Amino acid sequence: MSATLGTEPILDAADRAPRGEHDGHDHDGLLDVFGARTEIAFSLLAGAAVLTGWILETVADVEGAVPTVLFLAAYVFGGSLTLREAYQSVRAGRFEIDFLMLVAAVGAAALGKFFEGGLLLFLFSLGHSLEHYAMGRAKRAIEALAELAPKTALVRRDGAELEVAVEALAVGDTVIVRPNSRIPADGFVLDGTSSVDQAPITGESVPVDKQPVEDRTHAAQASDSLDASNRVFAGTINGTGALDIYVTRRAADNTLARVVQLVSEAETGQSPTQQFTNRFERYFVPAVILFVLGLTVSPVFTGEDFGDSFYRAMAVLVAASPCALAIATPSAVLSAVARAGRSGVLVKGGGPLEDLGQLQSIAFDKTGTVTEGKPRLTDVVAGDGIPEARLLRAAVAVERLSDHPLARAIVRDGVPRLAEEPATATELQSIIGRGVRASLDDQTIHVGKLALFAEIDGAAPPTTIVAAVETLETAGRTTMVVRHGDEYLGVIGVMDTARAGVAEVVHDLRQLGVRRMVMLSGDNQRVANAIAGEVGLDDARGDLMPADKVTEITALRAQGTVGMVGDGVNDAPALASATVGIAMGAAGSDVALETADIALMGDDLRRLPFAVGLGRTTNAIIRQNLIVSLGIVAILIPATLLGLGIGPAVFVHEGSTLLVVGNALRLLAYRETT
Template structure:
């Protein structure tokens, strides 16, 4: 007997309906050694605190054939062919007996006794499992779909409607099979994520090469990754150079070049070169493991719509049972036919089952969050998915969000014939400086193909710039104010510098042997996609865009004008950003904040929805934000808005389908047209409409 203790998680197989998930959860909770239990319907996962044997857990799910399997089990149970699955065999046999019963009912010389026997056989073959569960539930006054169906079918048999009862059993079996198939489709996003990382890898440990399961790989081991292989663990490139397709983690379609000291993620595909990777995280701590865990938790968390539906369903079923009793009893008390109205009451029981209503929200949430994860967007719960769909204002951090986050040289102004010589001297001086602007100048020189020059007597002057000797020439590179103290600046260059500063750029002057020689303008450039993203956001209904930044007003306004941001708040400290966010929420209601997840933590926490840029490999972003854009790509933002709004729309449609079809069917009571066939079609139709409508969310892409 296998014993499990304390906080434990298992995967569940054959979990096909929301009602079954709730019942299984209650069964586990009722075990004497279990203190708390939660069933995640979307992820098909059980979490519980306490001690329980595997046999006890299997027994708790036996009512619906729910199987409990270890969380570490990577390979699902072998697929059983369609015609070999027990439920499908039972359904087909039931259909055969229904058809045979109809043959003896409608042939030239009917044989009612044989027909009744065949219909009874169809009911027993197709409905025995349902009856056993239904009767057990009835004893406990637990009125789920199987309880209502059991009452209706037994009642139909008592009043002689054997044919109707047999057909309803068959249709119910078909609807259950279709619902199970549809839910499996909705869950395939999670399964695809789980299958991304390989189960084993070749590892070099203590000079020996061995193949190990990922659970046995340790931090510090060296992975050997051949071309075309998936990387099994998070780590850092020790040797080699190759492009790696990171689409599985970040949603990026273009492979990224990886070389020594670059970070790589488990589940990404090494394309053309061989790599040696030093493992930095255990299998349970990898980025893909965290993503799977967060996505499963997100799917388990109930969205506002789902909480409303759950509350509604709690009162809805007793009301339906009450209506069914009244329909069956009241008209006959006033002289109507008992047979007719008892039959109508049974039909009301069937049509009133809340299955479609209960599943209307979770299936949409599960599908949307799983789809988003595959596209490189991590949404931490249904509540955030729904809230995002209601946003009409977004605030952006500037540095690293709307801009690239690092400075680049945009203008180098000098006489054409002297440009390369001056740039070589400037790069030599700046190569010794640690300032970010100096690094931008050195990178610019390399990009222009400028060679290195010998530098002597380098000196950094705090708050002013740097100076050194290159080929016997004293070269000063620094602020305009410092340059004006060293040499006379031409009026046209002074004017040009002011124009560049008004455009939000940092301007430096170059003075060589006490003579002004050049201007260099450096800025943190706008991301190439920022303008397009802001335009797309306006197209999907974002009416207000705001920039919150610590930069000076001129720089902020220049970037905002270029990007198309409608409102600018500049010169803000982190606490000022928090106050600004509170003000924006007072002004616009729901406001999302997009930032880097660290410096913007207070504003991200205060916003209606906090969206972090660059979640891949960044624990802080994954922990602090409600939504993480894994690829550090703003283009994922319009997709997320579109997905959220479509999800809200589909949830509303689902609730309308679920309730609307029931109301139409119930209205058929008035003329006496409601039959058990129509009732089961209304229930089955509503459930299938809801599930198939939700699966449309799988088609939404960037």
């Protein structure tokens, strides 16, 4: 079996014809007799020939050419596909496992042991075909993602409804989605309400209610920032209501296509363990060949019968072939990637998967990760002699110009509290990490952290403003001081609440062995401490700029493997600095999909313990597989040196390979235990 089995890329339907029932060799010409079933058919024919020949020779006591011809037929059927693979490997300068099996079979024939040689090729080809079938199950679980989207869509163009191929959809088209049908494109809802089952993409177990956007033009310009209640994804399942969908991505660029592409790319990557086993085989296989050659010529020095020595050498050749080792890691990685994909977790290859299973600490971004990312206006504390309405009017006027989440909260919750229309501010400028300034009523207005006013010209904040800030921040609020000209109008308090279930996530991660969990936030330290204490995190680091988050991650990496969980956009540098970058809410976000090693497609942190648990289980299964594969080789080599025949060696050898594959396939049925 090829040492690189299980690492070929998965191609979607547009690039490759659908696979048959069994994966394996790509057949052509004379070797395509049974189509996709050629490999298993040849193996069974080899087995039938071996069995018939053995019965005739042993039970019916038929001697001569007939049993030999049947055994040679087993050579033809059992070895033809293996011969082609071995030939291709040798031409490429690699001596792999297929080559060792063929040499052993030819050696048995040279000794007149046609039955044992035929048995070897039958069991080897049977193990090969069953292995391909088992691996194909894992691959098809991934490839099935590509089949989620419908082939056609009902689109409204120029007042008429037309059915077109999804590949023909253009950005800006309006797609009509009937009840209980699959959604054909990424987009947002223009008309209609319904509940959509997003489990195929995000792993969410409960359908998500969808409703139309308020402003079609604005939604088209900022579709990635729309609320989950407005956005839909190709491949998800509409509920009982009809929807009109505005298409925001072409079929080749939608979330489903990106996931399929990234999973396909992930399969071609190799984990550290797989790289180790490949290096091991690169030296081990030639060493086996040299050792067998030494056994073959040993009668020159020992005087042993050449036939006995040569037979023992062929038995050792079978015993030392690391078939199980070749498949131990890729079978586990492929099964785990497929299992993760079914639950809305995108794993970009074996390396991140193994690292995920070894995490010792995890750092969480605060806004949008630990918290909802949807803060609300909680406090309006006016300065001495300042009407509350004046403070709120000024704050809303400035924040209407910003798209920051805190600004949107002030506008959303502040406008209903005003008795008149908000004022109009102009010339908004951001002061990174501190606040904003603008022009209002021909005067400069600043809105930002208390620290901002120690850095800019003008009067210092009065003690009443400082006291109000301290009081609000002690209560876990994020505060913004408002100064109009040189007059301090007051303080605005905003609070971003923790997501439901985050405390349970932290508990589950501790149960899985994650020793340290911290929160990184740009908010002030008191706010960070309040949220971290509420959800049970070990520590919180506040007042951090993006570069500061990278510094914190670097410090954590010095203590061991660390994961960083964020939204994949603002936290891109920190995600890249961590051992494993984990983006949540990645569905529909190209930046999150590109940045992270692991992407939680849904906006739900509760997928994280599942992903970490799957990674830990995968590592355990890889270790088990390596122990079995290397242990069998370590036992069989001395056993064959002491006289174990080729037949028993083949049974144990192929049995270990199937045991390893079966063990890896358990990951397809992995269930959350926490």
